[in-house]
Amino acid sequence: MAQSDTLRRTALSATLGPADYLRHLADFWNRRDLLWHMTVRHLRGQYKQSVLGYAWAFVNPLSQMIIMSFVFSTILRVPVPGDTPYPLFLFVGLVPWIFFSTALGSGTDSVTGAASLVTKVYFPREVLPTAAVLTKLVDLFFGFVILAILMAYYGRLPEATSYWFPLLFGIHLIFVLGLTYPLAALNLYFHDVRFLVGVALTLWFYLTPVIYPIDAVPEKYNWVFDLNPNALFINAYRRVILYGEDPELTRVLVGAAIAIITFLVGYWLFKKMEAGFADSI
Amino acid sequence: MPTAFEPVEVDFRSVTKRFALREGHTLREYASYLVNRKPFANDFFALSDVSFSISRSEIVGIIGRNGSGKSTTLKLMAGVTAPSSGEVFVGGRVSPLIELGAGFHPDLTGRENVHLNGSILGMTSREIKEQYDAIVEFAELEEFIDTPVKRYSSGMYVRLGFAVAVHSNPEILLVDEVLSVGDSFFQEKSLAKMHEFRDAGVTVVVVSHSPPLIESFCERAIWLDHGRLVEDGPAKEVLDHYIHSQHEPHLV
Numbered sequence: 001m002a003q004s005d006t007l008r009r010t011a012l013s014a015t016l017g018p019a020d021y022l023r024h025l026a027d028f029w030n031r032r033d034l035l036w037h038m039t040v041r042h043l044r045g046q047y048k049q050s051v052l053g054y055a056w057a058f059v060n061p062l063s064q065m066i067i068m069s070f071v072f073s074t075i076l077r078v079p080v081p082g083d084t085p086y087p088l089f090l091f092v093g094l095v096p097w098i099f100f101s102t103a104l105g106s107g108t109d110s111v112t113g114a115a116s117l118v119t120k121v122y123f124p125r126e127v128l129p130t131a132a133v134l135t136k137l138v139d140l141f142f143g144f145v146i147l148a149i150l151m152a153y154y155g156r157l158p159e160a161t162s163y164w165f166p167l168l169f170g171i172h173l174i175f176v177l178g179l180t181y182p183l184a185a186l187n188l189y190f191h192d193v194r195f196l197v198g199v200a201l202t203l204w205f206y207l208t209p210v211i212y213p214i215d216a217v218p219e220k221y222n223w224v225f226d227l228n229p230n231a232l233f234i235n236a237y238r239r240v241i242l243y244g245e246d247p248e249l250t251r252v253l254v255g256a257a258i259a260i261i262t263f264l265v266g267y268w269l270f271k272k273m274e275a276g277f278a279d280s281i
Numbered sequence: 282m283p284t285a286f287e288p289v290e291v292d293f294r295s296v297t298k299r300f301a302l303r304e305g306h307t308l309r310e311y312a313s314y315l316v317n318r319k320p321f322a323n324d325f326f327a328l329s330d331v332s333f334s335i336s337r338s339e340i341v342g343i344i345g346r347n348g349s350g351k352s353t354t355l356k357l358m359a360g361v362t363a364p365s366s367g368e369v370f371v372g373g374r375v376s377p378l379i380e381l382g383a384g385f386h387p388d389l390t391g392r393e394n395v396h397l398n399g400s401i402l403g404m405t406s407r408e409i410k411e412q413y414d415a416i417v418e419f420a421e422l423e424e425f426i427d428t429p430v431k432r433y434s435s436g437m438y439v440r441l442g443f444a445v446a447v448h449s450n451p452e453i454l455l456v457d458e459v460l461s462v463g464d465s466f467f468q469e470k471s472l473a474k475m476h477e478f479r480d481a482g483v484t485v486v487v488v489s490h491s492p493p494l495i496e497s498f499c500e501r502a503i504w505l506d507h508g509r510l511v512e513d514g515p516a517k518e519v520l521d522h523y524i525h526s527q528h529e530p531h532l533v
Contacts, residue, residue: 034400041386041397117384121377122360123401192308278361279300 024271028124038131042106043138057142061098065091065146072211081213084242085154088147092241093210093234095143096169100176100230101201103136107180108187108197115281125274126267129184133177159244165237168247171259172233178263181270188280189273204228209235226251229258287336289372290453290484291358296367298328298353298508327353328508330367337372340475340485342495342516344523345505351488354505355455358486373452373484376402378443385438387431391422394430395445402449412448419470420444440467447474454478456487456498472498492520 047053065087072078073086080089110132111118111125118125151158187193208230209217217225225231232255236247301324328350335341345351356362357369359377384398395416399409417426420440430438446454454475475485475498487498495502495516502519504511512519 031400031403033406034403036406037397037400040393041389044393045386045388117401119356119361120359121384121401122375123403190308190311275363278356 021268021271024124025267028126031124031127034123035127035131035134038127039134042131042135046135054142057139058146061091061095061139061143062146064098065094068094068211078212079216081215082243088150088154088156088242089213089238090211091143091147091150092238093208095140095147096172096234096237097205097208097210097230098143099136099140100172101205102139103133103176104180104183104197104201105194106136107132107176108183108194110180111184111277112187112191112281119278119281125277126181126270129180129270130177132184133173133180156242158241161240161244161246164240164247168233168236168240168252171252171256172229174263175229175233175255175259178259178261178266181266182273185270185273185277188277204230207231226254227258229255229262287338289334289370290337290339291335291372291486292368292370293331293333293354293357294368294370295330295332296328296357296364296369297326297330298350298357298362299365300325300327326508328357328364328505331505331508331510332367333503333510333513335484335486337484338479338482339501340479340487340499342487342489342499342502343505344489344492344495344502344520346490348507349490349505350508351490351505352457353508355457355486355488358453358455371453374403374450375453375455376446376449376451377455378446378457384442384445385430388429390429391417391426391433391441394441395426398442398445399449402446402451404449408450416441416444416448419448419474421467436464436467443471447471447478451478451483453484453486456485468497492524496520 047056068090069087072090073080078086080086107129110128114128118128183193183197207224207228209225214225214231214235225235232251236252236255239245239247331350331354343351343354353362355377357364358371359375360371363369384401385394386397389397395413396406396409399412399416400406404412417423420437420443422437422441422444425433425437430441433441456475478485485498487495489495499516501514502516502523503513504519504523512522
């Protein structure tokens with residue numbers, strides 16, 4: 001049973017060298033069973049108490065889509081490239097955006113919300129924000145089900161280039177995780193962080209081409225969108241799903257570079273702060 | 282009884298744990314700290330210079346009043362917090378008995394919670410499947426295992442939590458106050474399980490402010506008061522002194 005004749009250090013330490021980094025990532029990988037159970041727990045908790053249950057996963061994106069379509073295609077008449085109907089154009093961007101914003105929000109609260117666990121038992125804490133983010137994949141899936149119905153309604157098929165989507169979204173997901181980790185950790189020390197995230201998300205929404213096409217942006221502001229991973233990915237989703245164009249390679253590479261750097265730095269910051277979690281709750 | 286040849290499983294070397302007492306966690310407080318340069322925290326020593334070591338297959342009780350540093354000691358053993366100074370060494374897989382509700386989700390059934398709780402304690406899905414029947418049987422919850430745990434009584438909660446913890450193949454089992462919630466029959470069963478553990482080479486640490494509970498489980502007791510180690514020795518002796526001190530608080 002006990003094979004450890006040499007004493008090992010407890011799991012937490014405030015120092016974090018490159019070797020520790022790899023060890024942490026390996027620990028995390030070894031606890032994927034826990035990640036799975038945590039994700040299921042989040043999911044069950046999310047809708048179980050409500051009358052409509054999982055139907056809420058449809059109601060939220062659908063209602064946003066209807067109201068925004070009305071405002072931006074009937075009242076404001078935002079021009080959309082090609083012959084794509086505005087609701088379709090909007091929805092291909094809106095569904096990933098809703099994923100991004102809800103994942104970031106619930107990820108930020110994930111560690112604070114698990115206070116009683118964090119003070120009792122050690123497990124790699126990144127399981128908590130990761131599970132919170134993965135939970136939102138289910139909503140994303142439902143969003144795409146609505147999109148499929150919408151496309152059928154307009155008599156459109158996804159373009160063949162859609163096979164790019166899983167790769168693009170995979171990179172996008174790495175970015176979301178990398179951003180969520182340090183926010184979840186900081187939220188323990190400063191409870192203001194969750195409110196700041198709310199404000200930042202509102203600003204970010206308007207700086208991302210969700211309701212308008214990227215072509216509508218004046219050229220001198222292009223750099224904002226070239227450095228905004230959400231803009232890069234949402235624009236790429238539209239290209240591959242609606243317009244049958246391959247994603248622009250340089251933009252994908254920039255997005256991937258930002259995503260990977262964000263993940264590595266975010267994870268590192270999270271692990272740096274982890275040692276103080278149980279004392280700060 | 283443990284012998285000198287048993288390897289050390291838990292080792293505290295002049296461990297000090299200092300907490301910053303803060304009112305809340307807002308940026309406004311932090312900003313006022315930056316402006317006034319006044320520390321916005323008062324330090325509080327949960328443990329000061331505590332040293333002891335526990336050998337494999339010992340059953341040790343940690344006793345003390347509220348605020349004596351018992352919970353901090355458990356947290357350090359569980360590895361959820363790091364010492365401010367000194368060193369904590371732990372030799373094996375630690376399974377804390379998670380407090381009521383913490384490792385459970387109220388909306389999930391007992392069955393689902395066994396899987397959740399087991400994986401939190403570091404069991405793989407396969408291990409949980411193998412141990413599942415034994416866990417349910419030990420908890421005596423066969424009838425209610427598919428009921429959401431929010432309908433459970435607190436005793437049922439504890440039984441399920443304890444059952445998962447003892448079946449998680451621990452090398453060091455940390456038992457908190459919660460055990461006193463179970464009825465006497467379940468307590469007896471838990472006691473038997475702990476003795477079985479000791480024979481199998483598992484180390485058990487029980488934390489309580491109740492001398493009878495410690496006395497029924499442990500051979501050795503460590504008495505903490507205000508973060509300092511007062512006495513460490515045979516349970517009966519330490520508990521006698523502890524009970525005595527409760528009547529004459531000025532001596533401590």
